[in-house]
Amino acid sequence: MALFRKKKTDEETPLGAPLALPGAPDDDENGRRSLEDHRDFLLSLVKPLAPFGLSIGDSLGLELCEDVPSPVDVPRTTTSVIDGFALDSAVTTRAGNPYPVVLQVDRRPPSPVVQGTAVVVRAGDPLPAGVDCVVPEESLDADGQVSLTAAVHPWSGCRLAGSDFAAGDPIVSRGRILHPATIALLADSGAGKVLARPRPRVVVLGTGGGKSGHDGVPLLDVTAHLISAAAAETGAHVWRVEADVSDTAALREAITDQLIRADLLLITSNRPAAARRDPVADLLPDLGATDFCQVAMDPGATQGFGLVGPDLVPVMVMPPGPGAALVSFHAFAAPLLRKLGGITVTARQTVEAEALDILAGPDTPVRFVPVVLRDRGGRSCAARAGRGDARELVDLSEADAFAVIPAGQGVDVGDTVTCWAVERD
The missing domain is CATH 2.170.190.11 (Molybdopterin biosynthesis moea protein, domain 3.)
Structure with missing residues (x-):
């Protein structure tokens, strides 16, 4: 049954040849894009969400869209x-x-x-x-x-009264990210509402669960749960739903039903990477302009993206498997969420660490290795999490960062490697 009944429009089911998204970067001689080119391409396709008035209690972590003047002197009395x-x-x-x-x-x-x-x-x-x-x-x-x-x-x-702010002076300036102490300052001045962009709404559409194993225990959609948790950790509002990819009509309805409440739709899959047919990739071009490509990264090379429905909702088709999906989330989905939220910083914060293990050999694309960051006498060091395999859930669960190995380079013991932190304290 559909969640939201609405008349299907021509924009949802365009006729003719599939539409391609404009401005796609060129592939290299191996038919792949660089990670940076693909990320910048996706960022060029989305715009920040429109701001509106929010109570200060709902604005933690959001970026202000205008200066907030103090309605009274702060402090109010001497x-x-x-x-x-x-x-x-x-x-x-x-x-x-x-x-x-x-x-x-x-x-x-x-x-x-x-x-x-x-x-x-x-x-x-x-x-x-x-x-x-x-x-x-x-x-x-x-x-x-x-x-x-x-x-x-x-x-x-x-x-003195008014020594911090006189009535009418700006308390917090436009572009400031609201933290707990900033919210307390606003409350102290009596400013109960601010103009800010809302938290992005993310729908994670899982296509790999809903069955039971031989022992009768349900086989949950591991990738959908992982990506839902990663999206929630960014501060987004997240809903996780499931769809049956064996029924094209039901899959179409599941996707279009979610467009009304999604600022970003993430579709996950547990299908084997070697599977020839991807039902989502087959269907999505019927719903809007799309781009499917290979990116020079491991894991997560297979990438899909589209702008779907009358409101051109961004839809990201995650590569199959938890590790590939998580790497793709941090490489592409997280920057998209930051842009939707109006946060101008799109590059990840990184840590330069000394490798305690041999992390990768040469002659590979950009590779992501799960590692554990350690402090050794004031130096950041990176050791493999488990076997250092991003496709293994156990290794992912132990890791607090991904070591990013540049294309064609190896990392030996003692080398400096750039790491993306993926776990919060």
């Missing part, structure tokens, strides 16, 4: 920054040694404070009327009076 005694600085102008100014401490002060007396305040307390400075607790003499041997400057020991 407060003490120390524990001590508040008083009027004017009465201390003649203070000196050996003739100090001595003030009685009013333990239950009237409002405003009577000139010539001092009142007890704690750090963060608003200053009562009639005082303009705070002296430390050590100013109390043996008789329980405040004794001052030097004049006190006005507003000494105070945090």
Whole structure:
């Protein structure tokens, strides 16, 4: 049954020859693209999501799309920054040694404070009327009076109202990523909403589960679960659904049903890499403009992408197998999610590490080896996770990074290798 009933349009089922996406990069002599060329091509096909007003409680990790002015002075009132005694600085102008100014401490002060007396305040307390400075607790003499041997400057020991931001001043500037402390600052100023791009909505459409093994235990779609978790880790809203690739009509309906709620649709598969027929690759050109290619990388060479439906929703067809799909997610899907979120930084943060093992031999395309990063006396070092095979789930589960081995290069013990961190603390 369809999730969303809507009339099929010509845009969903274009007639004639399959449409190709414009601007595809050229292949090399081996019929493959470079990883960088393919990534940049995909990024050129998507635009950042439109911003709208969000509550600050829903904006963690999002990028601001406009300056946020403070609706009030911050802080709103003048407060003490120390524990001590508040008083009027004017009465201390003649203070000196050996003739100090001595003030009685009013333990239950009237409002405003009577000139010539001092009142007890704690750090963060608003200053009562009639005082303009705070002296430390050590100013109390043996008789329980405040004794001052030097004049006190006005507003000494105070945090003035509006000293952080005056009403109308920008609290947070456009382009800033909102972190917990930034959200607290907005809350302190009374700015409860911000203009930001929403979190991308990702639908992971699994096509490899739904059956039972010989022991009766369900065979779950491993790749779909892996990619769903990776997408959720980026902060995206993620839904995971399943589709039956043996029924073309049902597969078509499963894809088109998800377009209404997806900013990015990721289709995963557990089929063998050597399988000749891919039902998704056969169907997707009927739904929009597509691009299927080989990328010079291992694993994850087989790549598919399309802009589907009336809203041209980006659809990425992940290569078969968990390891290939995870590498492809970090190489291509994660940059797409950052662009959808309006974050301008699309290159991954990398770690330069010393290889503790032989990670790869020469004469290979760009290769991704699962590794464990270790600190050795302040140096980052990379050791193979298990056997260092990105196609093995056990190796992937132990790894916290991928060592990226450039095409045609080997990595021996002691060599420096660039790593993509894939696990968060």
